[in-house]
Amino acid sequence: MKMGIIGYGGMAGWHRAKIDTIDGLEIAGVWDIDEAAREKAIEKGLTVYQSQEELLSQQDIELILVATPNDVHCSIAVAAMRAGKHVVCEKPVAMSSQELAEMWNVSKETGRFFTVHQNRRWDEDFLTVKKILDEHTLGDVYRIESRVHGSRGIPGDWRGQKEYGGGMVLDWGVHLLDQIMLLKEGTPLTHVYSWLTNVTNQDVDDGFTTMLTFADGLQVLVEVGTSNFANLPRWYVLGDNGTAILNDFKPRGEIVRAQGMNETDIVPVQTAAGLTKTMAPRRDDTIFHEELPKVESDVRDFYNNVMDVIENGAEPIVKLPQVMKVMKLMEMIFESARTGEAIACDL
Numbered sequence: 559m560k561m562g563i564i565g566y567g568g569m570a571g572w573h574r575a576k577i578d579t580i581d582g583l584e585i586a587g588v589w590d591i592d593e594a595a596r597e598k599a600i601e602k603g604l605t606v607y608q609s610q611e612e613l614l615s616q617q618d619i620e621l622i623l624v625a626t627p628n629d630v631h632c633s634i635a636v637a638a639m640r641a642g643k644h645v646v647c648e649k650p651v652a653m654s655s656q657e658l659a660e661m662w663n664v665s666k667e668t669g670r671f672f673t674v675h676q677n678r679r680w681d682e683d684f685l686t687v688k689k690i691l692d693e694h695t696l697g698d699v700y701r702i703e704s705r706v707h708g709s710r711g712i713p714g715d716w717r718g719q720k721e722y723g724g725g726m727v728l729d730w731g732v733h734l735l736d737q738i739m740l741l742k743e744g745t746p747l748t749h750v751y752s753w754l755t756n757v758t759n760q761d762v763d764d765g766f767t768t769m770l771t772f773a774d775g776l777q778v779l780v781e782v783g784t785s786n787f788a789n790l791p792r793w794y795v796l797g798d799n800g801t802a803i804l805n806d807f808k809p810r811g812e813i814v815r816a817q818g819m820n821e822t823d824i825v826p827v828q829t830a831a832g833l834t835k836t837m838a839p840r841r842d843d844t845i846f847h848e849e850l851p852k853v854e855s856d857v858r859d860f861y862n863n864v865m866d867v868i869e870n871g872a873e874p875i876v877k878l879p880q881v882m883k884v885m886k887l888m889e890m891i892f893e894s895a896r897t898g899e900a901i902a903c904d905l
C-alpha cells in the first residue's frame with residue numbers, strides 16, 4: 559500500500575522510520591509547506607510533490623498521513639478523503655469535537671477509512687496497568703493516578719500557541735485520557751473536575767490536573783506537568799488487595815500487598831505532635847513485594863490494522879466513537895477549569 563505524508567516534521571520522521579520496517583506499506587511521497595522540511599524529505603530519498611493537490615492527485619496513493627500541527631488536521635483530512643484517500647491523522651485528531659464531527663461525516667459520505675494515531679495504546683506502562691485491571695490482580699481497584707511530568711516547560715514551537723492547537727491537554731492529555739477511557743470502556747464517566755497550569759506560558763495550558771469519576775465509583779486522577787523538578791510515578795493504582803506503582807514508561811515498579819490489619823502489624827511512629835498508628839509503616843514481615851506482570855507490544859500493529867481494515871474490512875483498533883469521547887472529555891476539562899466547577903456528564 560502506498561502512503562503519502564502531509565507535514566514532514568518531527569513526528570513524520572518517526573512514521574517514516576517505522577514504516578520502513580513494515581511489510582506491505584511504503585511511502586510514495588510527501589508534501590510540506592516549509593522548504594527546509596521538503597529538503598529534509600529529499601535527503602531521506604523521498605519524493606516531494608509541489609503541492610498538496612499534486613500529492614492528492616496521485617492515483618497510486620491510497621492512504622494519507624496527516625502529521626501537521628493540529629489546526630490544519632481537519633481541512634487536510636477532509637481534502638484527502640474527498641480526493642478518494644483513506645486517512646490516518648495524528649493526535650489530537652482536531653481542535654474541537656465539531657471539527658471531528660465534520661471529518662467523521664466526510665468519512666461516511668466518501669466511504670474512506672479515517673482513523674487517528676493513538677500510538678500510546680501500545681506503551682508498555684499502559685498495557686501493564688491494563689493487564690493488572692483485566693486480571694483483577696489488585697482486587698477491586700478504587701483509584702487510578704496517571705501522570706507524566708517534565709521540567710522544561712512547554713516546547714517553544716507551535717505547541718505554545720493557541721491558534722495552532724497548542725497546550726498540554728491537547729498534546730499529552732489526549733494520550734493519557736485515551737488510555738483511561740479504554741481501561742473503562744463500557745463504564746460511563748459521570749464527573750470531571752480540572753485545573754490548568756500556566757507556569758511557563760500564558761497563551762495555552764502548560765499542564766493540567768483532572769479528576770474523573772466513573773459510574774462504578776472509580777476515581778481517576780490524570781496529570782500532565784511541565785515544571786516538575788521531581789517526578790511522581792507514572793502510574794499509582796490502588797485496589798482493596800494491593801497497590802501497583804509504575805515509576806516510569808519502561809515500566810519499572812512493583813505490586814505491594816500486605817497481610818494483617820492489627821496494631822501489631824505496624825511500627826508506631828512518634829512525631830512531635832504525638833503517636834500515630836493509623837499512618838505508621840508496616841512491619842517488614844507483613845508486606846510483600848511482587849514483580850509487575852510482563853506485557854509485549856509492537857506499535858507497528860497500528861499500521862498493520864490500518865491495512866487490514868482497508869484491504870479486508872477488519873475491525874479498526876482506533877475507532878471514531880472512542881476518539882470522539884476523548885475530544886468531548888478534553889472540552890469538559892477546559893470548561894471545568896474555566897468555571898472552577900465539576901461537570902456532571904454521561905460519557
Ligand code: NAD
Binds near residue numbers: 564650715
Ligand atoms: P513539527 O512542527 O515537527 O512538524 C509539523 C510539520 O508540518 C512542519 O514541517 C510544518 O512545516 C508542516 N506543516 C504545517 N502546516 C502545514 C500544511 N498546511 N501543509 C503541509 N505541511 C504543513 O510537529 P510534529 O511534532 O511533527 O507534530 C505534528 C503532529 O504530530 C501534531 O499533530 C502532533 O500533535 C503529532 N505528534 C504525535 C505524536 C505521537 O506520539 N502520536 C508525537 C509528536 C507529535
